Amino acid sequence: MGGFLDILYFIVPISIAYAAPLIFTAIGGVFSERSGVINIGLEGLMVMGAFVGIVFNLFFADTFGAWTPWVSILAAMLVSAVFSLMHAVASISFRADQVVSGVAINLLGIAIALFSVKMIYGKGQTDFIQEKIPRFNIPFLQDIPVIGPMFFKSVYGSSILAVAIAILAWFIIFKTPFGLRLRSVGEHPMAADTMGIKVNRIRYIAVIISGGLAGIGGAVYAQTMTNDFGHATINGQGFMALAAMIFGKWHPIGAMGAALFFGFAQALAISSSGIPFMQNVPSVFLYILPYALTIIALAGFIGKANGPKAIGDPYIKGSR
Amino acid sequence: MSNRLINVLVPVISIILGLLVGAVVMLVSGYDPVAGYIALWNGIFGDAYAIGETIRQISPYILAGLAVAFAFRTGLFNIGVEGQLIVGWFAAAYVGMAFELPKIIHLPLALLAAAAAGAIWGLIPGLLKATLKVHEVIVTIMMNYIALYVVNALIKVLANGGFKTEKIHDTASLRSDFLSELTDYSTLHYGIFVALLMVFVMWFILEKMKLGYELKSVGFNENAAQYAGMSVKKNIIMAMLISGAFAGLAGAMEALGTFGNMSTRAGFTGIGFDGIAVALLGANTPLGVVFGASLFGSLKYGANNMPNAANIPIEIVSIVIALIIFFVASGYIIRVGLQRISKKKEAK
Numbered sequence: 001m002g003g004f005l006d007i008l009y010f011i012v013p014i015s016i017a018y019a020a021p022l023i024f025t026a027i028g029g030v031f032s033e034r035s036g037v038i039n040i041g042l043e044g045l046m047v048m049g050a051f052v053g054i055v056f057n058l059f060f061a062d063t064f065g066a067w068t069p070w071v072s073i074l075a076a077m078l079v080s081a082v083f084s085l086m087h088a089v090a091s092i093s094f095r096a097d098q099v100v101s102g103v104a105i106n107l108l109g110i111a112i113a114l115f116s117v118k119m120i121y122g123k124g125q126t127d128f129i130q131e132k133i134p135r136f137n138i139p140f141l142q143d144i145p146v147i148g149p150m151f152f153k154s155v156y157g158s159s160i161l162a163v164a165i166a167i168l169a170w171f172i173i174f175k176t177p178f179g180l181r182l183r184s185v186g187e188h189p190m191a192a193d194t195m196g197i198k199v200n201r202i203r204y205i206a207v208i209i210s211g212g213l214a215g216i217g218g219a220v221y222a223q224t225m226t227n228d229f230g231h232a233t234i235n236g237q238g239f240m241a242l243a244a245m246i247f248g249k250w251h252p253i254g255a256m257g258a259a260l261f262f263g264f265a266q267a268l269a270i271s272s273s274g275i276p277f278m279q280n281v282p283s284v285f286l287y288i289l290p291y292a293l294t295i296i297a298l299a300g301f302i303g304k305a306n307g308p309k310a311i312g313d314p315y316i317k318g319s320r
Numbered sequence: 321m322s323n324r325l326i327n328v329l330v331p332v333i334s335i336i337l338g339l340l341v342g343a344v345v346m347l348v349s350g351y352d353p354v355a356g357y358i359a360l361w362n363g364i365f366g367d368a369y370a371i372g373e374t375i376r377q378i379s380p381y382i383l384a385g386l387a388v389a390f391a392f393r394t395g396l397f398n399i400g401v402e403g404q405l406i407v408g409w410f411a412a413a414y415v416g417m418a419f420e421l422p423k424i425i426h427l428p429l430a431l432l433a434a435a436a437a438g439a440i441w442g443l444i445p446g447l448l449k450a451t452l453k454v455h456e457v458i459v460t461i462m463m464n465y466i467a468l469y470v471v472n473a474l475i476k477v478l479a480n481g482g483f484k485t486e487k488i489h490d491t492a493s494l495r496s497d498f499l500s501e502l503t504d505y506s507t508l509h510y511g512i513f514v515a516l517l518m519v520f521v522m523w524f525i526l527e528k529m530k531l532g533y534e535l536k537s538v539g540f541n542e543n544a545a546q547y548a549g550m551s552v553k554k555n556i557i558m559a560m561l562i563s564g565a566f567a568g569l570a571g572a573m574e575a576l577g578t579f580g581n582m583s584t585r586a587g588f589t590g591i592g593f594d595g596i597a598v599a600l601l602g603a604n605t606p607l608g609v610v611f612g613a614s615l616f617g618s619l620k621y622g623a624n625n626m627p628n629a630a631n632i633p634i635e636i637v638s639i640v641i642a643l644i645i646f647f648v649a650s651g652y653i654i655r656v657g658l659q660r661i662s663k664k665k666e667a668k
Contacts, residue, residue: 040399040457086646096649099397099457103596104646111638118633119349232586239461246458284473291462295444298454307455 005146007275011267012150016159019256019263021046021221023162025241026248026255027169028213033250034173035206036186036310040102041087042214043238044109048083049076049218051113054229055120057129068131069223073158076219077212083109084211092203095314106238114231125230133158133223158220162256165213169252182206186308189315199315217241243294250307262290330654331601334647335615342640346632355630360637363625364618370625372503375512376578378617380405382515383570384595385602385609386522387438387563391456392604393526394559395539400445400460401567402592403467404438406585408568410471411437412575413582414478416488426491431514431572438568439561441467446560450553456560464588472584484583494577509577516610518566523606525562535559567592594620597645616641 025042032039053069053076061068087105090096117126133156141152173179181202184192189199218234226233244262248254269286272279343353364374384401391398398404412434419426445459478485494509502508526532537545538555546552570591575582594616601615602608623637647654 038457040461090646090650094650094653096646096652099399100596100600100645100649103399103593104642104649107593107638107642107645111635111642115345115349115633115635115639118635235587236465239465242458243462282473284469287469288466291465294462295448295454295459298458299448299452300454 009149011264011271011275013153013155014267014271015260015264016151017156017224017263018266019260020156020159020162020224021217021237022241022244022259022262023166023217023256024220025214025217025238026244026259027166027252028210028217029242029245030169030173030248030250030252030255031182031206031213032210033245033311034186034308035182035203036189036308036313036315037088037091037203037207038098038102038312039087039207039210040099040242041084041105041109041238042102042210042241043234043236044102044106045080045084045211045214046218046221046238046241047106047109047113047234049080049215050222050226050234051117051218051229052076052079052215053219054126054129054222054227054233055116057131057223058127061129061131064131066131066134069129069133070157072223073216073219076215078215080215080218081208081212084207084214087211088204088207092200092207092314095316098312098314110231110234113229117229126228128228129223132227133220136160156220156224158224162220166252166256173252178202183308185315186310189310189313193315193317203315214238214241240290243290246307247290247294247297265289326655326658327603329658330651331603331648333654333658334601334644334651337647338640338644341643342636345639346636351632351636352630356626356632356636359626359629359632360619360622362629363622366625367504368502369504369506370622372499372506372508374618374621375503376506376508377621378613379509379511379515379577380570380573380591381594381598381613381617381620382512382610383518383566383573384591385598385613386518386606387566387570387592388595388599389602389604389606389609390522390526390566391559391563392599393539394535394555395542396446396449396556396559396563397457398442398445398460398560398563398567399457399596400442400463400564400592401570401595402588402590403460403464404441404564404567405571405574405589405592406464406467406471407441408434408438408571409575409582410474410485410571411568412492412572413485413488413580416492416576417486417581419492420489421491423491426489427494427576430488430492430576431569434568434572434575435565436568438571439565442560442564442567443557446557446564449560450556464592468585468588471582475582475584485581487580488576492576493580494573495580507578509573511573511577514569515573515613518569519606519610522566522609526606531558567595570595594641597641597648600645600648 025046029039029042053072056075057068057072064071087101090101091098135154135156138152142148181197185199185202193199222229222233240262244258245255247258265286269283272283346353346356387401388398412430415430415433445456448454448459449456475485494511496510499508534550534555538552542552598612598616601612619637623634626632627634
């Protein structure tokens with residue numbers, strides 16, 4: 001039993017660290033898709049966030065000192081939010097196919113980031129950052145037996161922020177007038193329009209929020225996991241966040257739960273060789289788990305996962 | 321302005337806009353766009369070797385583009401070309417390595433294996449879409465990652481913990497001494513003929529067969545097709561099967577022609593995603609795909625010359641390609657612009 005607990009003490013913190021960037025990004029996805037705009041571009045927005053986060057951190061470490069990683073996250077949020085405007089303009093105003101526009105965002109994100117890295121550093125990846133996201137021991141809670149060391153000892157500040165954002169997102173989407181408008185625009189834009197809601201404005205805001213959150217997700221991932229930026233820094237995390245959003249049924253808290261679970265699968269995959277009863281499970285099964293589960297969830301085997309009704313359709317005033 | 325002309329102008333304008341914005345990016349970043357594009361041009365057409373390599377690069381792009389376009393015609397968005405390509409690559413490499421057969425059997429068998437693997441990978445989202453109405457976009461994205469990890473694991477098993485499969489036997493190879501010598505010993509192989517044959521196959525299925533008529537009908541209007549007595553389910557499954565087979569063959573180009581084996585991969589090849597761009601640019605027609613693939617294959621290969629000849633990072637071409645996709649996708653606004661211009665002319 002003691003051995004089992006030791007494994008949990010080891011693996012749960014890693015899971016949470018892996019989950020945090022997914023939580024931010026998946027909730028970004030929730031905002032965009034709840035408003036009716038598919039956002040396949042989360043991966044590219046995360047790449048942009050990771051890139052900006054790392055480069056900003058490297059350039060301004062002397063100026064901001066210990067605050068650097070947080071300011072970097074803020075910078076990443078802003079840049080990714082602006083970058084997501086491209087997706088918003090294309091899919092809301094220009095009536096582009098939202099999936100195609102998202103694919104373009106993904107290709108563009110990694111291309112711009114690598115182009116800039118080569119331009120600035122003359123090589124394929126950046127240097128390593130010195131100012132990392134700090135870890136905290138949460139007072140009192142860390143003293144709780146069993147749970148304390150698992151969840152509340154040396155957690156990244158960003159993980160705490162992720163949970164806070166998830167709760168905040170739930171409040172905004174389900175308890176505020178803006179949230180109601182957001183959801184109505186995604187379900188039945190014509191009805192919303194008749195009630196005086198500016199459909200396209202809400203959608204723009206939602207896509208920009210998703211860009212900002214994905215940017216935070218990317219910056220958090222880069223500043224906790226890799227500490228530099230290269231071509232493989234963000235390698236599917238955006239799509240995994242998309243999966244978490246669907247698995248969580250387009251609900252912020254659900255998305256957080258799914259992200260935590262996917263983080264757990266990733267943590268198991270990288271550390272399974274060190275765990276006695278996991279040694280014989282090929283790690284490939286753990287790697288594909290999040291993706292396979294998403295397909296199963298979509299197929300309706302774990303309760304039906306239905307997206308917002310008007311998703312993918314540009315709103316054209318006066319059309320039926 | 322006629323509709324037909326606009327349909328041709330939209331991709332052309334998108335390409336020009338993409339190249340222009342690319343030039344602006346180079347200018348802003350302190351590079352010389354003229355030198356950059358000259359280096360790109362020379363990288364594509366500079367000598368016989370470059371031309372050979374460019375054509376070699378175009379072959380998988382044609383097949384990936386066909387895969388996306390074929391599914392599009394039935395109203396399906398196959399983002400899973402990347403994964404179908406990866407399993408096709410592995411299947412071809414495996415058959416090429418594991419069996420010893422005369423060439424006349426071995427090479428077709430390896431190609432068939434790749435097509436079958438891709439088709440199976442496409443079948444799963446097709447089945448889910450047809451029977452449970454699960455959106456194919458998300459399923460195919462997830463299938464991409466599953467393909468990547470499963471194939472990586474299989475390669476490790478085959479190579480006893482190593483990172484690449486053994487080379488295929490010559491009897492399964494698409495390599496051609498003739499084509500290679502013709503192009504100053506480039507790696508150009510017979511794959512381009514396989515790709516062009518498939519262009520014909522797609523045209524034949526869509527334009528000359530009952531199956532193609534039904535597939536297109538479902539793409540135009542599912543309900544109308546249903547009321548006319550066609551099975552929507554069957555057609556969705558068929559479309560994904562055939563689309564996956566094209567994608568699998570794109571993988572065979574890499575396995576049997578360019579590389580002769582398969583290594584574990586840290587990420588995707590990118591060919592599958594570029595296939596979306598190829599199909600879009602080619603308006604989802606077989607011939608259009610050839611043009612789209614020629615453009616993107618050339619850009620991708622020619623870009624290799626840019627760091628050396630003009631000191632510009634190779635990624636500028638990826639930026640240009642992404643921008644072209646973006647502009648083609650936003651075709652609506654280009655159409656509106658064109659119609660305004662033509663209306664003004666008429667008024668005069």
